[in-house]
Amino acid sequence: xxxxxxxxxxxxxxxxxxxxxxxxxxxxxxxxxxxxxxxxxxxxxxxxxxxxxxxxxxxxxxxxxxxxxxxxxxxxxxxxxxxxxxxxxxxxxxxxxxxxxxxxxxxxxxxxxxxxxxxxxxxxxxxxxxxxxxxxxxxxxxxxxxxxxxxxxxxxxxxxxxxxxxxxxxxxxxxxxxxxxxxxxxxxxxxxxxxxxxxxxxxxxxxxxxxxxxxxxxxxxxxxxxxxxxxxxxxxxxxxxxxxxxxxxxxxxxxxxxxxxxxxxxxxxxxxxxxxxxxx
Amino acid sequence: xxxxxxxxxxxxxxxxxxxxxxxxxxxxxxxxxxxxxxxxxxxxxxxxxxxxxxxxxxxxxxxxxxxxxxxxxxxxxxxxxxxxxxxxxxxxxxxxxxxxxxxxxxxxxxxxxxxxxxxxxxxxxxxxxxxxxxxxxxxxxxxxxxxxxxxxxxxxxxxxxxxxxxxxxxxxxxxxxxxxxxxxxxxxxxxxxxxxxxxxxxxxxxxxxxxxxxxxxxxxxxxxxxxxxxxxxxxxxxxxxxxxxxxxxxxxxxxxxxxxxxxxxxxxxxxxxxxxxxxxxxxxxxxxxxxxxxxxxxxxxxxx
Numbered sequence: 004x005x006x007x008x009x010x011x012x013x014x015x016x017x018x019x020x021x022x023x024x025x026x027x028x029x030x031x032x033x034x035x036x037x038x039x040x041x042x043x044x045x046x047x048x049x050x051x052x053x054x055x056x057x058x059x060x061x062x063x064x065x066x067x068x069x070x071x072x073x074x075x076x077x078x079x080x081x082x083x084x085x086x087x088x089x090x091x092x093x094x095x096x097x098x099x100x101x102x103x104x105x106x107x108x109x110x111x112x113x114x115x116x117x118x119x120x121x122x123x124x125x126x127x128x129x130x131x132x133x134x135x136x137x138x139x140x141x142x143x144x145x146x147x148x149x150x151x152x153x154x155x156x157x158x159x160x161x162x163x164x165x166x167x168x169x170x171x172x173x174x175x176x177x178x179x180x181x182x183x184x185x186x187x188x189x190x191x192x193x194x195x196x197x198x199x200x201x202x203x204x205x206x207x208x209x210x211x212x213x214x215x216x217x218x219x220x221x222x223x224x225x226x227x228x229x230x231x232x233x234x235x236x237x238x239x240x241x242x243x244x245x246x247x248x249x250x251x252x253x254x255x256x257x258x259x260x261x262x263x264x265x266x267x268x269x270x271x272x273x274x275x276x277x278x279x280x281x282x283x
Numbered sequence: 284x285x286x287x288x289x290x291x292x293x294x295x296x297x298x299x300x301x302x303x304x305x306x307x308x309x310x311x312x313x314x315x316x317x318x319x320x321x322x323x324x325x326x327x328x329x330x331x332x333x334x335x336x337x338x339x340x341x342x343x344x345x346x347x348x349x350x351x352x353x354x355x356x357x358x359x360x361x362x363x364x365x366x367x368x369x370x371x372x373x374x375x376x377x378x379x380x381x382x383x384x385x386x387x388x389x390x391x392x393x394x395x396x397x398x399x400x401x402x403x404x405x406x407x408x409x410x411x412x413x414x415x416x417x418x419x420x421x422x423x424x425x426x427x428x429x430x431x432x433x434x435x436x437x438x439x440x441x442x443x444x445x446x447x448x449x450x451x452x453x454x455x456x457x458x459x460x461x462x463x464x465x466x467x468x469x470x471x472x473x474x475x476x477x478x479x480x481x482x483x484x485x486x487x488x489x490x491x492x493x494x495x496x497x498x499x500x501x502x503x504x505x506x507x508x509x510x511x512x513x514x515x516x517x518x519x520x521x522x523x524x525x526x527x528x529x530x531x532x533x534x535x536x537x538x539x540x541x542x543x544x545x546x547x548x549x550x551x552x553x554x555x556x557x558x559x560x561x562x563x564x565x566x567x568x569x570x571x572x573x574x575x576x577x578x579x580x581x582x583x584x585x586x587x
Contacts, residue, residue: 006389014375104373107339107371108430111337111367112387114359115359261341
């Protein structure tokens with residue numbers, strides 16, 4: 004499993020560096036801007052904001068506070084931004100190499116499918132954690148971060164629910180990649196679900212009827228920047244548990260899976276009817 | 284099963300991909316230390332059979348024993364003792380050849396002698412520092428051969444091992460496989476090239492449409508295959524008498540400077556007859572595997 008873990012982390016190296024630097028630079032900019040935002044009279048601006056906009060950014064009414072600032076400018080939509088990474092990695096974790104015909108040779112070596120699966124799954128979680136950590140460090144390092152008046156524990160808390168959400172959507176993408184004909188289709192579908200969930204949560208703040216639906220979606224249990232005040236461990240455990248359940252189902256499917264190679268059969272949900280029946 | 288039993292034993296193996304029946308009851312037995320050819324045209328079921336032996340795909344029914352083990356029950360134990368070369372070799376394009384081999388060796392618990400890897404790469408003239416994405420098809424195939432041989436496995440499962448290699452490299456691979464056999468390994472390889480099977484195998488199973496049609500020795504196979512001869516003469520010649528030589532058929536002489544014919548079996552009497560003709564050029568070619576099947580196995584299949 005360790006061999007697979009290191010190999011997969013090596014494969015993800017480019018994404019870890021790219022996304023890590025991207026989030027760190029963005030977080031750094033936000034820290035440096037904080038004193039200016041606090042100095043502004045935001046109450047007047049907020050009155051001019053449409054109700055729909057406020058609904059999508061619940062922390063914006065407290066933007067002058069560290070919690071509101073962190074939520075509005077970082078954690079609120081980071082599920083969607085970093086979610087792109089999670090979904091891409093999850094969907095391609097095994098199936099992209101299968102589609103490329105590389106998995107065939109790897110699995111012909113003495114490595115169990117379980118070791119391969121869990122080694123790579125662990126690599127996905129580590130990749131997501133490192134990228135989030137890069138953003139966290141950027142929030143905490145510059146002298147201006149002292150203006151936020153948060154301890155390192157308070158800075159770190161919101162990253163935990165974010166990591167749990169990313170793990171959940173990454174696991175869902177992995178699961179669907181085992182069921183759908185291609186990694187691209189699985190990634191596209193989960194990406195669409197993620198964006199739809201984000202929009203639904205915002206709209207539910209405007210329409211109480213939607214609240215009942217949103218209550219069953221993953222982002223309902225996302226605390227965003229408000230986790231600074233304390234992590235809801237029940238929600239966090241639920242999200243991680245759901246991610247693990249999806250991973251276990253994906254693992255069971257992988258154990259039973261025929262490893263495909265090009266030309267063996269087609270990438271479609273339903274087999275096409277054929278009159279000829281010769282194929283190798 | 285005892286450890287000195289057959290290297291491969293397959294019985295009534297079937298495999299379908301949805302409505303497509305790829306294997307229809309394959310029966311096969313390969314002895315230890317044997318070089319066994321698996322001959323069949325494209326789409327006959329060669330790759331599917333090999334991939335079932337490695338638990339990459341699961342058959343619908345039938346039984347497989349590889350080195351006395353059931354690959355479905357003990358896949359890792361089987362894979363630890365087998366070297367595999369896929370028919371369509373694909374490697375991680377972001378790595379260098381050495382990194383690919385290091386990774387695959389790590390999957391084998393690093394039980395690989397790097398001196399042996401260096402020797403293999405030297406004999407196959409492969410630069411281990413080349414990025415995989417820059418490799419030609421032939422060089423990629425060399426990586427495949429090296430990774431299959433580098434751990435000195437007890438059994439080699441090779442799906443078209445010389446595909447994409449030039450004739451000199453093909454000969455080198457044949458030598459490597461014979462050396463592996465001398466070292467006690469069993470070699471099971473698939474091919475759709477009759478001459479390759481002739482050069483390597485001590486026995487050959489012929490598969491077509493998911494069934495083993497026959498298991499023969501290569502010389503038996505060669506006797507079954509006729510040669511097509513194309514003759515060109517230096518001056519107009521009457522070559523009709525060639526058609527009376529035993530084994531010669533399909534004689535045709537469209538013009539006085541050219542003739543074609545098909546000959547089966549020994550060619551000595553034909554060569555004696557040709558000595559009396561003003562030959563400018565003589566070309567021989569073996570018929571394709573498909574032609575062989577059409578000639579010998581069509582009737583058997585129709586009965587089946």
